[in-house]
Amino acid sequence: MKNIRIRAWFIIFFVLSITVLLLSEAGKVGFSGSVADLIITETDAETSSSDKTNSEHLVVMVQIVSPEKNTSPDKKADFINPSRLLDLKEICLSLEKTELFSSVTSIAGISLPRSSPAETIAMEYKQRHGLTHALLKAEKIYRFAPRELPKELIFQKGKRPVFPVFKNQSMKSAMEFIDHFSVWENLPGTTHEARLFMNDISNPVYLKNFISGDMRACAILLSLKSTSHALENLPAIRKTIDKISENYKDLYTIVLAGNLLLQDEMKETISTDTIIFLKLGFILILICYGWAYRTPRGVILPLITLIISEIWVLGIMGLTGHDLNIVLYIVPVFVLAVGSSATIHMISKFYAFHDAGMSLESASINSARELLLPIGSASLTTAFGFGALTISNVQGLNTFVILCIAGLAIITFLSIIFIPALNIVLPPPRRKGNHDFISTRHWSAFSDWVFSRSALISLLFMITGSIAALGIYLIDTDNDLTKLLKKDSKVLKTADMVSRKLAGTTILTINMESNPGWCIKRESLDNLSKLQKELEKSPNIDKSTSLGDLLRLTHSLATPDNQENRPANQYEINSHLHLFRAMETSKTYSEFGLAIKDLMQEFVSSDFSTARIQIRSNLTSLKLMNSELARINNLVSKIMGSHIKVTISGGIIDVNRAVERILLGQTKGVILSLFTIFILMLIYFFSLKISILSIIPNVFPILFFYGSLGLFNIGLDLSSGLVACVAIGISVDDTIHFMTEMRRQLKGTYNSREAIFQSHQKVGGPMILTSLILAIFFGILILSKFPVMSNLGWLMAGTMLLAMISNILLLPALLARVRLFGVWDMLKKYNFNPADSPLFAGMSKLGTRTFLSMGRVASFANGETIFTGNEKPNAIHIIIEGHARIILCSKHNNENFTDKLTAGQAFGEITAMNPQNSIFQKDYSNKSSLTTPETHQQIARYPAIIAESEMKTIVIDGDFFEIAGTFSPKICNRFLMNLLGSRDKFLLLSRCGSETEGLT
Structure with a gap:
């Protein structure tokens, strides 16, 4: 006995030492609303890192206050005013000073070379059209070049095009016009100049992207330098915006919008929810354990075990650098739920052996020995179910699965090793007696009733299950991050306001790839224009911008009277591109040329093999997104041709695709969990009938959960999918505990009726207590600030109770109708x-x-x-x-x-x-x-x-x-x-x- 106590003290010392080491790491775990780990998959990581269109963006909308609130009567109620454009410029400069952004883009940032100011209207006209003459000169160089000279561009995969070389003329002569005739470099100084300026920017590139149709609101597009640390920089960005807003509060309403703000609000909600869940969870567990066992041992030991398990799991997260985000914040909830189940069975088994007359050491060791198989099997089954989620290949989800499996291993170790060690070293219970909160007499009557009414019970469950199954056909599979926030959320209201005044804050990019040079052909540009018109017919798309719009802008500069059309001839297109390329190598105009190059790279690859259409919308719903993506793919194939390879990118698309993979993995996880139970029961009983019957009680909670999602219009999304995995993973525990006890009882009695009664008496109480605690615990989700999680609270509680009823009532009823022991x-x-x-x-x-x-x-x-x-x-x-x-x-x-x-x-x-x-x-x-x-x-x-x-x-x-x-x-x-x-x-x-x- 002395050796046993020494070993017990060693185990306790080992566990406490690990706990102390991990405690500091657990303190490093923070909260995050980032969905970056859902966007990046193992197969897409390299693509995402090199994809420029996936950088994080924010939109600052500067809207003129209503005239009755405007305290500055000298300023008109639109941006056709030099002083307002100057205000916009000052706001942009304030944002640039933070050095948090790779670019700050607005209409106030238009920068073109300018010569000395002119005083006459005639001279002003020439100044504004300096680039016009430059473009016209470039066109003439191509148009009147000798026939023997090639005028076509030479394209090669992965390289910039090779332009033709003209003997007598060069693009330098075209650029000379810019020296003699100015273009807007500085902002307009007069109202007349402002009107001309606004006329210049009233084109598809700027309209609704940077300025509203009524000229009363402007957008400033912010591109963050570090996407991975975007949320960390958000407080500094908000502080800057608040300061700017305070300075201009009498003139403008300045708001910040973007998906980053949605993630930040989720972070705050996750933080609040997690703290509430854990605090209330531990309080309720204390109450339930105290009510069930009425002894200090029955309360303190499980509580210590659960606290240590949480520290270990959070410590592992701290060591691996993970924060609690929209996916991982479920992990502590899961560990607490699984841990309460395992500890209840262990404490109940210890009291059963000790009350039967065993010594403290024997009761502790035998309880661990008997529960090793059911607790280990339950953990293994749940782990297999979670393991199926890894087929989604989403890094964030894989992390979730690994942490959940680690939590299962920790709970299994602490329950089987640590609790018995504590039982050995602690003083024996003061009194021996019946610690069951349901008497033998009641269990006997209940078992007799189940045995005699087995057919009726089975029929009632079949009817209930059929009704629930109908709800599965009504499930709306969707994911919408905005549903995670309340309808009166300030973030959602701001995004809606920006969308109505300008364009949506959700940015999507259509990438169309073919042979180098295809996208600047006249026919391709015609089709591109048709495609954009068809895209914008959708109510879900606010604005689309492409290479065609850029060329339409250059054509409008070359032909001021024709604002709508792009260049009509191929040589015009080639000449414009040639002029901009020449400006890159010019000392005088290189800054302008490189700016145009960067702008074009947003819409076309360097070898012109890939054209991009940038779409602005407020799409966040997975269902609407999939519908719109299917429509886009059909339109591209129909208008651009089936030979064009189409991919659509964007942060929200990657998140939704990840959710689809999660939901697929969840379905396979449920099937794998049921299959694991089937295999375990087949090994235990060597009976195909019993193995199949063991699955049936776990089907009903699944039917209830998914059926309720459809019947009550909750829908299947990221949150409900992950919580479903947790619920179903836990519900199988009761089946394994009951069937393991049944097998043990059958070995002694070879009587089905007696075995069912004994199993009810031995494990029925812990099963009921576990389910009640879990139902109450998951019921706390009703308090969540996430509307979806709040709806899932009562659904999870109901699932836990139905799982308990199925295993206490239906499983014995089914087993009563078959032979439970075989020839062996x-x-x-x-x-x-x-x-x-x-x-x-x-x-x-x-x-x-x-x-x-x-x-x-x-x-x-x-x-x-x-x-x-x-x-x-x-x-x-x-x-x-x-x-x-x-x-x-x-x-x-x-x-x-x-x-x-x-x-x-x-x-x-x-x-x-x-x-x-x-x-x-x-x-x-x-x-x-x-x-x-x-x-x-x-x-x-x-x-x-x-x-x-x-x-x-x-x-x-x-x-x-x-x-x-x-x-x-x-x-x-x-x-x-x-x-x-x-x-x-x-x-x-x-x-x-x-x-x-x-x-x-």
Whole structure:
């Protein structure tokens, strides 16, 4: 005993040491609303890191306050005003000073070279159209070049195009026009200039992207430098915006919008929810444990175990650098739920053994020994279910699965090792007695009622399950991050306001890829324009921008009277591109040229093999998104041609795709969990019936959960999908605990009714207590600030209670209607060892068990005739208990031969194995060795078999061999070979006296 206590103290010291080490790491775990780990998958990580269109963006909308609130009467109520444009410029400069953004883009940032100011209107006209003349000059260079000179661009994969070289003319001469005629470099200084300026930017590139149609609101597009640390920089960004807003509060309404703000609000909600869940969870667990056990040990030990398990899991998260985000914040909830289940069973089992008279050490060790299998199996089953989620290949989800499995391992270790160690070193309970909160008398009455009403119970569950199954067809599979926030959320209201005034804050990019150079061909640009018109017919798309809009802008500069059309001829398109390329290498205009290059790269690849259409919308719903993406793909194929390879990118798309993978993995996880239960029960009982019946009680909670999602219009999304995995993973625990106890009880009683009663008495109480605690615990979700999680609160509580009812009521009702112990169990009861019989020689224990599990046991009373002499036996019987008399009778019922058969011997007709074609079929009337010719006609063909005591036999008939031959052909063949080799011992009339020797 001393050694046992030393080991217990060592275990406690080890656990506490690890806890102290991980405590500091657990403190590093923060909260995050980021969905970056959902966006990036292992296969897409490299693509995402190099994809410029996936950078994080924010939108600042500067809207002029209503005229009645405007305290500055000298400023007009729109941006056609030099002072307002100057205000916008100052706001942009304030944002640039933070050095948090890679770019700050607005209409106030237009920067083109400018010469000395002009004073006359005529000169002003020339100044504004300096670029116009430059573009026209570039067009003339291409148009009037000698025919022998090539005018087409040369394209190569992955390289920028090669432009033609003209002998007498160059693009330098075109750029000279910019020196002599200014373009807007500085903001307009007069109202007249402002009107001309606004006329210039009233084009598809700027309109609704950077300025509203009524000119009363402008957008500032912010591109963050670090996408991975975007949320960390958000407080500084907000502080800057608040300061700017305060400075201009009498003139403008300045708001910040973007998906980053949605993530930040989720972060705050996650933080609040997690703290509330854990605090209330521990309080409720204290109350429930105190009510159930009414002892300090029954409260303190589980509580310590749960606290340590949370520290270990959070410590692992701290070591690996993970915060609690929209996915991972479920992990502590899951660990607390699973931990409460395991600790309840362990404490209950300890009290049961100690109340039965065991010592403190024995009760602790035996409780761990008995619960190792059910707790380990339950954890393994749940782990398999979670493991199926990894097929989604989403890094964030894989992290969730790994942490949940780690939590399962920690809970299993602490429950099986740590709690028994604490029980050993702590003083023994002060009193022994019944610690069950449901009395034996009540369990006895309940078990009798279940046994007698099993058919009615099964029918009621079938009806309920059918109704729930109808709800599954009504499930709306969707994911919308905005549903995670309340409808009156400031973030959602701001996003809606920006969308109505300008364009949506959700940015999508259509990438169309083909051969280099295809997208600047005149026909392709025509189709691109048609495609954009069709796209913008959708109510879900606010704005689309492409290379065609950029070329339309350059064409409007070249032909001021034609604002709507792009260049009509291919040489015009080529000349404009050539001019901008030449400006990149010019010392004077390189800044402008590089700016145009960066702008074009947003819409086209360097080799012009990929064209991009940027879409602005407020799409967040998975269902609407999928519908819109299907429409976009169809339009691209129809208008641009089926040879174009289309991909659509964007942060919200990646999140929704990740959710789809999660939901697929969740479905497979449920199937895998049920399959794992089936395999475990098959190993435990070697019975296909019992294995299938064990699955049924777990189907009803699943039907209830998914059916309710459809019937109550909750929908299946990211949150409900992950919580469903947790709920279903926990619900299988009760099945495993009940079936494990049933197996243990059947070994002792071989009586189904008694085994069900004993199982109810032993594990029914802990199952009910566990389910009540879990129902109350998950009911806390009703308090969540996430509307979706709040709806799931009552649904989760109902699922836990239904899982408990299914395992306490339905599972025993189903088991009451089938044989719970097989041939192998009967052999143990009657102390018959198949290894002692020659029939099973050379067969392994597993092979023998598998073979016999497909047979059946027959019972015969003392004196009962098993076979009469006038009938052909239809089976072979192997005696496992009792003995029988074999009698060969004449037609006049005179006994001719008799012998005694005992346990291990067989009798019957071997043709039962194959009555159609048997080489062993006997015709005793032709056996001269049996009788003399005079007595030949008086001998019956078949003998009689009469039981001389209470007798049990294993029945082997044609059906048996048909099943055995299908599932275990090798084992069946071994048995037949043994039977053939020993047929003189097992066929009818063997050992029937000296007169029959040699008969066989």
